[in-house]
Amino acid sequence: MSANLASPHGAALDAAATTEGRSLWQDAWRRLMANHAAVTGLVILVLIALVSVVGPYLLPWTYDEIDWRHVEALPPDMATRHYFGTDSLGRDLLARTLFGGRISLMVGILATTVALFIGVTVGAIAGFVGGRTDQYLMRFVDLMYSVPLTFFVIILMVVFGRNFILMFLAIGAVEWLTMARIVRGQTLTLRNKEFIEAARASGGSTTWIIIRHIVPNVLGVVMVYVTLTIPQVILLESFLSFLGLGIQEPMTSWGMLINDGAAELEVSPRTLIIPAAFMTVTLFCFNFLGDGLRDALDPKDR
Amino acid sequence: MNAPVLDIKNLIVRFATNDGEVAAVSDLSLSIGKGECLGIVGESGSGKSQTFLAVMGLLARNGSVSGEAIYGGVNLLTAGERALNELRGNALTMVFQDPMTSLTPHMKVGRQLTEVLIRHRGVDKTTARNEAVAMLKRVQIPEAERRFDMYPHELSGGLRQRVMVAMALLCGPALIIADEPTTALDVTVQAQILDLIRRAKDELDTAVVLITHDLGVVAGLADRVAVMYGGRLVEIGEVHQIFRAPQHPYTQGLLACTPRLDDPATATLVTIPGQPPNLQNLPSGCSYHPRCPYVMDRCRVERPVLTPGVSGGLKACHLDALVQGAA
Amino acid sequence: MSAPLLAVRDLKVHFQVRSGGLLFADYVPLKAVDGVSFDLAAGETLGIVGESGCGKSTLGRAVLQLLPVTAGSVAWLGGDLTALDKKELKARRQDMQIIFQDPLASLDPRMTAGDIIAEPVRNFHSGMSGAAIKAGVQEMMAQVGLLPGMVNRYPHEFSGGQCQRIGIARAMILGPKLVVCDEPVSALDVSIRAQVINLLMDLQQAYGLAMLFISHDLSVVRHISHRVMVLYLGRVMEIADRDALFKAARHPYTQALMTAVPIPDPDKERAKPRVAVGVDLPSPLNPPSGCVFRTRCPKATQVCADVVPPLESAGPGHEVACHHWRD
Incomplete structure (x- = not known):
């Protein structure tokens, strides 16, 4: 808030021209950019995402290609162009790590998006409409909470077969619960704000008020939660993969690579350390970014 | 005026914000005498609250302070947390605007009162209880014994503020700082709380700082009045002088734009144009100049210092004398 | 009208x-x-x-x-x-x-x-x-x-x-x-x-x-x-044209409200008489019988506890709900 709250003369000066206001989003962005940890996190995340998406095309080996000359775990070797070596089946570790990153990030982002849409919709409706609707929706959420996740995923897998898409749905279907609760709580406090009453007094319908006033005002909190959910989902995916319920060979993800690497730990620790390092750095960066976002979006805490 | 209880000299309060440093109080000097309001x-x-939060060592974390605030030969601004804790709640007490948030919600009011006595005066529990109940009676809380064992949320806003006043008076303080003590209260309750403060001042010879935006409240209680604008003192003087012959155009404007019950109701109120100043971007020269009806070229470039006014008191204005009755 | x-x-x-x-x-x-x-x-x-x-x-x-x-x-x-x-x-x-x-x-x-x-x-x-x-x-x-x-x-x-x-x-x-x-x-x-x-x-x-x-x-x-x-407490105590009400308020509550409003004038504020009312606002969940104001009213009598006072005409366009407004 620089010159804006200013003196009446500040106001007189811009009488001629229309000045652009600075929205809360712009303010938050500025604060985020001033936070070194968050910016570093963001930059590294963008790099990892870029390398994961583009990298596999540039490498001499693909993720599922077996180097038949060496069907064993090889150390890094420039001559064979296995820059990170190979896994126990002779597949290029770098290519697999990058491809695994692509899958892990995709699962993380897509499943979170699913959670975001369901969670915000349900939470905002439950919180704003209240009464019966709220009761039924939230009891359903409670019910879903009480179903064990693995059990739920196994049932889905059994019914629909193992499927890549199913995984997004399964994880998303679980993660939206918390999102819905958070959004509902936020909506309940917003509902009693005077600007909501003002919107009603000026003839706004319920749907209009939810879309126009409630959702934009809960987005800040939601975004923080999203950045904290993505790493959670990545972990969840690796857990499911670990149980053999996730991605299928020869496709891979960080979780699976870590699982494979753990088996090879004594022979070639490299196969564990490299994907684990990628995943850890990514999770760290998401957490830093999430923290930064929370500080940026909630200026009362500064 | 007799020897001052509190003597503030060249107080500066700054806050570090994301948009740079902001001076909430600039170069403020004033003193409060014994038994004076x-x-x-x-x-x-305007910096009115920050001034005294700084004196009490209660500034927010991003605040910094310089200057002097002498109480009993000690500079409170450099005294350190330990020494301040000895004084706060004992010799120097505060009454805040919102009595709900200034009482701990999970403790009975009685215990909150007796703790103050036990900590500062080292009395035993029974004595503390007796004194606390006596104090509750003194601030005219009906059924004081029963109220002693209640939680803050069980009391009405007016009673809670009475409890706050009782707590402030408990150790026989030399100075009470009342920061908007009646703003959150209804008028009938406000009148009663102000009576309590007046009695404490008269009977116990306690000095009172009454921070408020309400000129009516000041008129009833204060001996001297200080007017602040944009973090600076713009006028200070004896209460009759301030109300009868204000020497600063801002004081005059404030008095003129307040609707009052004793005037004939007029068609339109006199207004002060413009908006209150933004501390991050104070006008040059006199910070009041963009709103001042008497503005001169000099006001835009040169900041006026406090000088004696024609009718007594001090004013920070380039005008030699202000025409009275022409806001 | x-x-x-x-x-x-x-x-x-x-x-x-x-x-x-x-x-x-x-x-x-x-x-x-x-x-x-x-x-x-x-x-x-x-x-x-x-x-x-x-x-x-x-x-x-x-x-x-x-x-x-x-x-x-x-x-x-x-x-x-x-x-x-x-x-x-x-x-x-x-x-x-x-x-x-x-x-x-x-x-x-x-x-x-x-x-x-x-x-x-x-x-x-x-x-x-x-x-x-x-x-x-x-x-x-x-x-x-x-x-x-x-x-x-x-x-x-x-x-x-x-x-x-x-x-x-x-x-x-x-x-x-x-x-x-x-x-x-x-x-x-x-x-x-x-x-x-x-x-x-x-x-x-x-x-x-x-x-x-x-x-x-x-x-x-x-x-x-x-x-x-x-x-x-949710009920009309008095309703009147502005001048009638402020010149001659009939209801003790209106009188209490008016005399409690501080006037920004030190002499008038200190000299002004006040209609005192009780401290405690009754719980709106359990309002007093009869006249809701009786628990704080200086004029309350037995009839106030027994009978809800109806709005009576006290002049043109002036209505008051009090048993004792004529006193």
Whole structure:
């Protein structure tokens, strides 16, 4: 808030021209950019995402290609162009790590998006409409909470077969619960704000008020939660993969690579350390970014 | 005026914000005498509350302070947390605007009162209880014994503020700082709380700083009045002088734009044009100049210092004398 | 007085308040508004005063049908608003608007000033072109004293007074016939209050607005109102023309309120007599029998506990609900 709250003369000066206001989003962005940890996190995340998406095309080996000359775990070797070596089946570790990153990030982002849409919709409706609707929706959420996740995923897998898409749905279907609760709580406090009453007094319908006033005002909190959910989902995916319920060979993800690497730990620790390092750095960066976002979006805490 | 209880000299309060450093209080000097009530009048952002939060060592973390605030030969601004804790709640007490948030919600009011006595005066529990109940009676809380064992939320806003006043008076303080003590209260309750403060001042010879935006409250209680604007003192003087012959155009404007019950109702109110100043971007020269009806070229470039006014008191204005009755 | 725009008859708003219960909740009715009647003509301002919890804000919202009405009728040009369905009510909302106390909280922080002011237009005239809306918004902004260049700014970039002007522009843009002002100046700085009061009075003159002006500040209410209604625990204590009420208040509660208002004049404030009232506001869940004010009233007798005092005429257009108003 620089010159804006200013003196009446500040106001007189811009009488001629229309000045652009600075929205809360712009303010938050500025604060985020001033936070070194968050910016570093963001930059590294963008790099990892870029390398994961583009990298596999540039490498001499693909993720599922077996180097038949060496069907064993090889150390890094420039001559064979296995820059990170190979896994126990002779597949290029770098290519697999990058491809695994692509899958892990995709699962993380897509499943979170699913959670975001369901969670915000349900939470905002439950919180704003209240009464019966709220009761039924939230009891359903409670019910879903009480179903064990693995059990739920196994049932889905059994019914629909193992499927890549199913995984997004399964994880998303679980993660939206918390999102819905958070959004509902936020909506309940917003509902009693005077600007909501003002919107009603000026003839706004319920749907209009939810879309126009409630959702934009809960987005800040939601975004923080999203950045904290993505790493959670990545972990969840690796857990499911670990149980053999996730991605299928020869496709891979960080979780699976870590699982494979753990088996090879004594022979070639490299196969564990490299994907684990990628995943850890990514999770760290998401957490830093999430923290930064929370500080940026909630200026009362500064 | 007799020897001052509190003597503030060249107080500066700054806050570090994301948009740079902001001076909430600039170069403020004033003193409060024994048994005197000093009213501090100003709008939001005038620095009236920050001045005394700084004196009490209660500034927010991003605040910094310089200057002197002498109480009993000690500079409170450099005294350190330990020494301040000895004084706060004992010799120097505060009454805040919102009695709900200034009482701990999970403790009975009685215990909150007796703890103050036990900590500062080292009395035993029974004595503390007796004194606390006596104090509750003194601030005219009906059924004081029963109220002693209640939680804050069980009391009405007016009673809670009485409890706050009782707590402030408990150790026989030399100075009470009342920061908007009646703003959150209804008028009938406000009148009663102000009576309590007046009695404490008269009977116990306690000095009172009354921080408020309400000129009526000041008129009833204060001996001297200080008017603040944009973090600076713009006028200070004896209460009759301030109300009868204000020497600063801002004081005059404030008095003129307040609707009052004793006037004939007029068609339109006199207004002060413009908005209160933004501390991050104060006008040059006199910060009041953009709103001042008497503005001269000099006011835009040169900041006026406090000088004696023609009718007594001090004013920070380039005008030699202000025409009275022409706001 | 011309035919009433708004006729409120025996309006009751009761809330069900949860009062414990082990397995199933027990509910107790809270009678926020209990049998209030009044008329309001075009171009007239009815001031509604009372202390916190007297039901004045609830009354304002119930008139606008923003709260469910328990009993009674609110007639708008003869047609009962409480009988309308959702669609008809939405159409009526063009004529009835509200201005809130907290200027910042009443504006959506994520929307620009222009979008906030335009929202009612978009709700009611969805076919209107962007350019026409923009022109309307700019004109409205100019009328309430905002510079058109500020249209793309966000609420947090404005001062409190400017935010309140945005709120007023939003309320006025559809050309309403009735505006409920719920403490519109209480949260504003003293120097800004007069500006906003004058603005409201100018708008009323220009458009022949009927206003319900809800406030706890009697000085402000006296300045702006034509008639004044005094509420206590949801019931009308006294209603009269402004001058009649302020010259000769009949109800002990009105008298107590008036004498409690501080006057910004040190001599008058210190010399003024006061009608003392009891400390404790009774719980609205369990109001006293008979006259609700009797527990704090200096004139209370046995009859006050037994019989609810009806509103009696105490002069032309002056009604008072007290057994002892003649004393």
